[in-house]
Amino acid sequence: MxxxxxxxxxxxxxxxxxxxxxxxxxxxxxMQRGDAFRLTALGGVAALSLDALSSVxxxxxxxxxALTAAGGAAVRFTLPITIAITVLLLVLxxxxxxxxxxxxxxxxxxxxAKTRLGRPVSLLAAAGLVVDYxxxxxxxxxxxxxxxxxxxxxxxxxxxxxxxxxxxxIMVLNLVGIAESAKVLxxxxxxxxxxxxxxxxxxxxxxxxxxLIGTAPGxxxxxxxxxxxxxxxxxxxxSSSLTxxxxxxxxxxAFRAPAVKRAQRTEMMLGxxxxxxxxxxxxxxxxxxVLPRGQVTVLSQLSAAAFGTGWLFYxxxxxxxxxxxxxxxxxxxxxxxxxxxxxxxxxLPHLFALRAERPVYRYGVVALxxxxxxxxxxxxxxxxxxxxxxxxxxxxGFTISQTGLVRHWITDHGPGWAWKMLLNxxxxxxxxxxxxxxxxxxxxxxAWLLLVIVPALILLFARIERYYLRIxxxxxxxxxxxxxxxxSRRRVVVVVPVTAVSKLTEKxxxxxxxxxxxxxxxxxxxxxxxxxxxxxxWERWNPGLELQVLPSPHRSMVDPIVGYTxxxxxxxxxxxxxLPRIEPRHARDQxxxxxxxPVILAAVEAHTxxxxxxxxxxxx
Numbered sequence: 226m227x228x229x230x231x232x233x234x235x236x237x238x239x240x241x242x243x244x245x246x247x248x249x250x251x252x253x254x255x256m257q258r259g260d261a262f263r264l265t266a267l268g269g270v271a272a273l274s275l276d277a278l279s280s281v282x283x284x285x286x287x288x289x290x291a292l293t294a295a296g297g298a299a300v301r302f303t304l305p306i307t308i309a310i311t312v313l314l315l316v317l318x319x320x321x322x323x324x325x326x327x328x329x330x331x332x333x334x335x336x337x338a339k340t341r342l343g344r345p346v347s348l349l350a351a352a353g354l355v356v357d358y359x360x361x362x363x364x365x366x367x368x369x370x371x372x373x374x375x376x377x378x379x380x381x382x383x384x385x386x387x388x389x390x391x392x393x394x395i396m397v398l399n400l401v402g403i404a405e406s407a408k409v410l411x412x413x414x415x416x417x418x419x420x421x422x423x424x425x426x427x428x429x430x431x432x433x434x435x436x437l438i439g440t441a442p443g444x445x446x447x448x449x450x451x452x453x454x455x456x457x458x459x460x461x462x463x464s465s466s467l468t469x470x471x472x473x474x475x476x477x478x479a480f481r482a483p484a485v486k487r488a489q490r491t492e493m494m495l496g497x498x499x500x501x502x503x504x505x506x507x508x509x510x511x512x513x514x515v516l517p518r519g520q521v522t523v524l525s526q527l528s529a530a531a532f533g534t535g536w537l538f539y540x541x542x543x544x545x546x547x548x549x550x551x552x553x554x555x556x557x558x559x560x561x562x563x564x565x566x567x568x569x570x571x572x573l574p575h576l577f578a579l580r581a582e583r584p585v586y587r588y589g590v591v592a593l594x595x596x597x598x599x600x601x602x603x604x605x606x607x608x609x610x611x612x613x614x615x616x617x618x619x620x621x622g623f624t625i626s627q628t629g630l631v632r633h634w635i636t637d638h639g640p641g642w643a644w645k646m647l648l649n650x651x652x653x654x655x656x657x658x659x660x661x662x663x664x665x666x667x668x669x670x671x672a673w674l675l676l677v678i679v680p681a682l683i684l685l686f687a688r689i690e691r692y693y694l695r696i697x698x699x700x701x702x703x704x705x706x707x708x709x710x711x712x713s714r715r716r717v718v719v720v721v722p723v724t725a726v727s728k729l730t731e732k733x734x735x736x737x738x739x740x741x742x743x744x745x746x747x748x749x750x751x752x753x754x755x756x757x758x759x760x761x762x763w764e765r766w767n768p769g770l771e772l773q774v775l776p777s778p779h780r781s782m783v784d785p786i787v788g789y790t791x792x793x794x795x796x797x798x799x800x801x802x803x804l805p806r807i808e809p810r811h812a813r814d815q816x817x818x819x820x821x822x823p824v825i826l827a828a829v830e831a832h833t834x835x836x837x838x839x840x841x842x843x844x845x
Contacts, residue, residue: 263481269491270498271410273476276361276469276555277499278414279548281421283368284310284466285506286523289515291459295451297442297516306456307507310463311500313659316652317467318496320627321474322489323645327633329485333475334622335563337629339570341636345683350625351567352682354475356675357618358560360611361468362553362597366391367606369550372522372542384606389598391550396594399557400587410551417548418498420541424524425505427531429512434530436538440519461662466503468619469552470495471626475559553597561589571693572686614671614678620660627653717741718793719801720835722786722825723748723772726762729842733805734768736840741801747789748774749782782821783828790833800835808841 264272288306292299321333328336335354338347366388373387374380380387398409473492480487506527509515513530515523528541561577565586568578576588604611627649634646664672719741721733730746737744746768750756756774763772775785786802793800806822809815822839829837 263484264479264487264491265481266487266490266494267411269473269476269480269488270494271414273472273479273491273555273558274469274495274498275410275414275417275548275552276365276472277467277495278417278469278502279365279545279552280466280468281499281502281506282372282522282524282545282549284463284503285510286517287465288459288463288507289510289523290517291455291462293517294458295455299451299455300514300516301511302451302456302459304504304507304511306459306463307503309460310466311503313464313652313655314467314470314496314500314503316648316655317470317623318492320630320649320652321471322492323630323649324474324626325477325485325488325492327630328474329477330566333471333559333563334626334629335475335566337626337633341629341632342625346625346629348572348683348686349679350622351563351572351686352679353618353621353625354471354563355560355682356614356678357468357622358556358563359593359596359600360614360618361556362392362593363388363600363604364611365552365555366550366597367601367604367611369546369548369552370606372546372549385601388550388601388606392553392594392598392601395551395554395557396590399554399590410554413544413547413551416544418502420528420544421502422505424528424531424541425502425509428509428527429505431513431531434513434526435533436529438518438526438529438534439521442516442518457658457662458666461659461666464620464656464659464663466499467623469555470499471619471622472555472559474626476562478562479558556593556597557590560593561586564589564592567686570690571697572690574689614674617660617664617667617672617675618679620656620663623656624653624660627656715797715799716743717799717801718743718745719803720786720790720793721746721803721805722782723759723763723805725759726766729805729807731768732842733803733840734770737801737803740803744770745793746770746772747786748772749777749785750774751777751780751782783825786825787828787832790829790835794834800833802829802833802835802837804837804839806839806841808843810843810845 270278285303285307288303288310289300292302292306324333324337328340330336333354334350335347338350367384369391370380370384370387374384470492473488473495477484477488480491506524509527509530510523513527515526515530517523518526524545525542528538528545532538532541564573564577565580567573568575577586577592579588580586600611630649631646631653634642634649639645664675717740719737721730721737721744723730723733723746734744734746748756748759760772760774775789777785790800790802802825804822804825826837826839829835
């Protein structure tokens with residue numbers, strides 16, 4: 226539809242030609258540079274999947290620990306339970322591929338709940354994800370430090386310091402850009418996968434363990450009967466291996482175009498790798514009949530059984546330690562995106578939606594690092610104080626996303642919607658059972674804190690949302706807004722504070738003369754000698770405007786300006802206070818200039834009806 230410039234009519238027979246944007250267009254170049262800082266599929270495995278992949282270090286061990294309540298012989302059921310967990314893993318992978326396609330803006334279970342399950346459930350999903358992401362950082366770093374301490378004993382007395390240093394390094398990497406963090410994490414991720422695969426392959430080739438490490442377990446007292454309840458507990462405990470599966474669906478915007486296909490490919494790669502490692506370790510545990518032993522992990526026992534206690538044993542465990550620590554990076558890829566979505570929905574401060582060109586949600590990255598550091602300090606970097614809270618938030622998110630997808634397929638039929646609905650319903654039931662069993666079993670060990678933390682987060686989101694809605698209503702967002710008008714009866718008076726005769730002063734006065742009907746330069750007599758010198762310089766300069774020198778008995782620059790401005794304000798005047806400021810080229814020089822300007826601006830806005838404004842001159 227082309228508009229005729231003379232008649233204003235349109236010709237609907239001629240379609241508009243597509244706009245061809247030249248490659249030299251600066252906006253296109255910025256977009257291309259931004260995409261270069263996003264993730265590839267392999268980069269997504271490194272940046273967003275280490276949490277899930279590294280869970281093989283404690284998931285199978287949790288199954289073994291739960292089964293030994295029925296005696297050492299019950300460990301033989303580790304493999305069937307691992308297979309059941311792997312089936313759930315495949316269900317979740319397929320489901321989250323659907324989430325990625327339906328909700329390409331990220332957000333995972335929060336995005337699903339917001340559109341399909343209503344506001345209260347979406348707030349619950351958001352709170353659960355925030356808890357999970359923060360605890361992922363804390364648990365990963367604490368577990369990595371503890372693992373390092375078992376290899377190098379001197380580290381054991383400085384666990385908190387090690388975790389905080391590692392946290393600072395990961396934060397800096399993510400402030401630079403998530404693609405940069407993926408490059409750094411690519412090698413450790415590959416070494417970890419290779420190490421676990423080598424443990425499985427070499428261990429299965431051994432008829433007997435090469436070496437036994439740790440304290441002999443002795444007889445395990447039977448505290449529970451071998452039945453359905455124990456299997457449910459072992460299933461729920463081992464399902465901690467699934468933490469992190471949702472991170473890719475939460476971070477779709479972090480991928481390069483086509484983002485949806487790359488994210489789906491990454492989700493599938495994660496599912497295949499994690500499932501293969503879980504099944505392999507389950508077979509190996511049964512093959513060597515591994516039982517919990519004092520001061521060592523099950524995975525370290527399996528590595529000793531495969532390699533002995535030589536250099537390969539130490540190298541493997543160092544790689545596992547490194548990846549456990551770096552698994553915290555998953556949260557830095559997922560939580561800032563979630564916080565940005567919450568900010569866009571007015572449920573968090575809007576600054577969390579601001580993004581740098583890289584692109585990086587820097588406020589989200591810094592906020593996550595600060596909260597995780599607080600959690601580590603409060604728990605003294607001990608994983609046993611954090612684990613009871615860790616997996617429950619994930620299972621709540623799993624259940625919500627699966628249930629939301631069931632509603633999606635019922636409402637919006639698509640190809641194969643019936644089997645997709647059944648698959649998501651099956652996944653929702655399994656994850657809900659795991660969440661309930663885990664919560665009840667760990668209630669007295671700290672899981673009760675979720676009854677405080679999650680409602681507090683929901684209340685925070687709701688209050689921020691109500692605040693933004695109230696302010697939006699007052700400002701007329703989305704409603705009828707009167708047209709702007711000018712009052713010809715009101716004169717515009719521009720007040721320009723002056724400290725010296727300079728090019729900055731000349732620029733400010735020239736702008737003031739163009740802005741207002743009357744310009745009033747003022748100086749504050751903080752130093753009487755300086756005020757006299759400025760008055761003399763002003764007379765010699767003779768700009769055609771009278772300089773008023775205001776007394777300042779308390780040697781304050783703010784109070785005289787505010788008092789003078791308040792006296793000028795009236796129904797027949799619109800007063801503007803124009804503050805000249807220096808804009809240095811380099812950010813490092815900002816602290817050297819304009820110390821009083823923000824204070825004066827805030828005081829004028831708070832205590833007068835005037836408009837406070839600045840004008841800058843760039844210096845080299």
